[in-house]
Amino acid sequence: MSKIKLIFGFLTLYASILRTHAADTISANQILRYNQTITSPQETFELGFFSPPNSTNHYVGIWYKKISSGTVVWVANRNTPLTDTSGELTLTLQGVLILRDATKGNVVWSSTNSPTMSKKNPIGQLLDTGNFIVHEEGEGINQEDPVWQSFDFITDTLLPGMKQGWNLMTGLERRFTSWRSPNDPAFGEFSFWIDTRGYPQLILTKGREIKFRVGPWNGLRFSGMSNLRSNSLYNFTFVVNQREIYYQYNPIDTSIITRLVLQPSGRIERLVWIDSKQEWSLYMAAEIDHCNQYALCGPFGRCSIDKSPVCECLEGFQPTSPDQWRDTDWSQGCQHSVPLDCNPGEGFNKYLNLKLPDTRGSWYNHTMTLVECEQMCKSNCSCTAYANSNISGRGSGCFLWFGGLIDIRTIADDGDTIYIRLSASELESIEDSNSSSPGRRPIRIIVPMASVVLVILISIYLFYHFNRKKSNNRKV
Numbered sequence: 001m002s003k004i005k006l007i008f009g010f011l012t013l014y015a016s017i018l019r020t021h022a023a024d025t026i027s028a029n030q031i032l033r034y035n036q037t038i039t040s041p042q043e044t045f046e047l048g049f050f051s052p053p054n055s056t057n058h059y060v061g062i063w064y065k066k067i068s069s070g071t072v073v074w075v076a077n078r079n080t081p082l083t084d085t086s087g088e089l090t091l092t093l094q095g096v097l098i099l100r101d102a103t104k105g106n107v108v109w110s111s112t113n114s115p116t117m118s119k120k121n122p123i124g125q126l127l128d129t130g131n132f133i134v135h136e137e138g139e140g141i142n143q144e145d146p147v148w149q150s151f152d153f154i155t156d157t158l159l160p161g162m163k164q165g166w167n168l169m170t171g172l173e174r175r176f177t178s179w180r181s182p183n184d185p186a187f188g189e190f191s192f193w194i195d196t197r198g199y200p201q202l203i204l205t206k207g208r209e210i211k212f213r214v215g216p217w218n219g220l221r222f223s224g225m226s227n228l229r230s231n232s233l234y235n236f237t238f239v240v241n242q243r244e245i246y247y248q249y250n251p252i253d254t255s256i257i258t259r260l261v262l263q264p265s266g267r268i269e270r271l272v273w274i275d276s277k278q279e280w281s282l283y284m285a286a287e288i289d290h291c292n293q294y295a296l297c298g299p300f301g302r303c304s305i306d307k308s309p310v311c312e313c314l315e316g317f318q319p320t321s322p323d324q325w326r327d328t329d330w331s332q333g334c335q336h337s338v339p340l341d342c343n344p345g346e347g348f349n350k351y352l353n354l355k356l357p358d359t360r361g362s363w364y365n366h367t368m369t370l371v372e373c374e375q376m377c378k379s380n381c382s383c384t385a386y387a388n389s390n391i392s393g394r395g396s397g398c399f400l401w402f403g404g405l406i407d408i409r410t411i412a413d414d415g416d417t418i419y420i421r422l423s424a425s426e427l428e429s430i431e432d433s434n435s436s437s438p439g440r441r442p443i444r445i446i447v448p449m450a451s452v453v454l455v456i457l458i459s460i461y462l463f464y465h466f467n468r469k470k471s472n473n474r475k476v
């Protein structure tokens, strides 16, 4: 009898060891209840039920475990909160996660886009990256093509290794959407996503309205984000190919904990965990300064934050509506000072240090040279501008714009270069004004200076000549 008790005791112990060991997974038909969590192997992240501050609603989410208690990085049932503690999360044999309200008996949330094909042995596993992944047990984790993963459904936080953007093969889009408020993870007003109408670009939208463009990726960085540069904390990349389009970052030193978050206010913040202070510190924010307001200066206008007023027309352009422009309503923007008529004499003027314009409706080719790019633009009368799509090295690739150029700002020192189509006469007058610009001024200064020097030399000669004659006269 005591032997049986002992064996039974061992079995219970063994089972509990197995259980703690298996605390990073949920297996099919297992139920995760209100007070239970699963934890990633290194205890970096935890998944379970939570309530936001000052809220009586309950959600299934993922948060940091070792650091920063209460910092939620992912939420399952954002728009369908549980109002009591009777929630039950299960994984079906088909590999679908289902969140049920046990008192009401209804399904509150499910990972619907999962295939409904029956799995042999599906398992849900929380990784130390913060990714909750459903896969076939024993088959290893295929992060490229799992049954389902939380990384495919960004809430308001981009963690290292997450891809923000598009899987063009499946049509899946991963975009941030802000929480409605710090107490409510429901879909808020702001989204930060990649617009693929034209060359892919990251934009921040409020409802349907564009608030801010990061600017097209120029091979090294985003054209309008001069403060996002290579640094010692994390590296980042923007990938555009036939299969996918995404932005991604990774810490260079894995001891650094950082996240990118879209706040309910619409501010995009990069935060870094400071362990000694036990707090998140702001590393960088995409400030929506005056000039970052989308399309502030209208077509062919440029915004310079250190000028007053901030808007001016690009060289070769004049206000479309001079009265409105004078009243600082810049929305009509600027138009060519000499209208274009697709005359073969038309050419391109070079503009330096700019944030490249809105790429919606633009065209691109990553292998063309700048010369091919110019020819291509010149041969199409509706093409208004071109630029290299990759400024890395000697520059390569081609962007073409058609119609008005919108949302250009000055980026001091190292903005991008764009070539804009102008009429022959406009190009001539720019060349003329160029020749009287500081570069050529020395010639005009040298001539008068030379004459002054000549006059002085002649006077000195005459003076000595006269004096010598005088002294000679005395000797005689």
Ligand SMILES: *[C@@H]1O[C@H](CO)[C@@H](O)[C@H](O)[C@H]1NC(C)=O
Pocket (backbone or CB within 6 Å): 034, 035, 085
């Ligand atoms: C959760 O755990 C707390 C503390 O152990 C306990 O007081 C509470 O009754 C539990 N709630 C549920 C719903 O199990």
Ligand SMILES: *[C@@H]1O[C@H](CO)[C@@H](O)[C@H](O)[C@H]1NC(C)=O
Pocket (backbone or CB within 6 Å): 053, 054, 182, 183
């Ligand atoms: C929660 O409510 C308290 C008291 O009303 C308030 O001081 C605090 O700022 C609130 N916290 C959040 C995150 O809203």
Ligand SMILES: *[C@@H]1O[C@H](CO)[C@@H](O)[C@H](O)[C@H]1NC(C)=O
Pocket (backbone or CB within 6 Å): 235, 236, 237, 250, 251, 252
């Ligand atoms: C970023 O750094 C990580 C870690 O050093 C490295 O594995 C990764 O390849 C780097 N990515 C890029 C785009 O440089």
Ligand SMILES: *[C@@H]1O[C@H](CO)[C@@H](O)[C@H](O)[C@H]1NC(C)=O
Pocket (backbone or CB within 6 Å): 365, 366, 367, 368, 372
């Ligand atoms: C890009 O340009 C190269 C060189 O002109 C050309 O061979 C290639 O077909 C172009 N690609 C696309 C997608 O237009």
Ligand SMILES: *[C@@H]1O[C@H](CO)[C@@H](O)[C@H](O)[C@H]1NC(C)=O
Pocket (backbone or CB within 6 Å): 363, 379, 380, 381, 382, 383, 402
């Ligand atoms: C010029 O470019 C536009 C936009 O890409 C295109 O629709 C049009 O067919 C092109 N015209 C010519 C003559 O190539």
Ligand SMILES: *[C@@H]1O[C@H](CO)[C@@H](O)[C@H](O)[C@H]1NC(C)=O
Pocket (backbone or CB within 6 Å): 219, 366, 390, 391, 392, 393, 394, 395, 396
């Ligand atoms: C940009 O140009 C650099 C240098 O020529 C090259 O190494 C890189 O692969 C290019 N990037 C793309 C996306 O074509």
Ligand SMILES: *[C@@H]1O[C@H](CO)[C@@H](O)[C@H](O)[C@H]1NC(C)=O
Pocket (backbone or CB within 6 Å): 349, 350, 427, 428, 430, 431, 434, 439
């Ligand atoms: C005017 O001068 C600038 C630099 O001084 C040069 O980049 C630009 O090409 C010139 N424009 C013309 C039309 O000569």
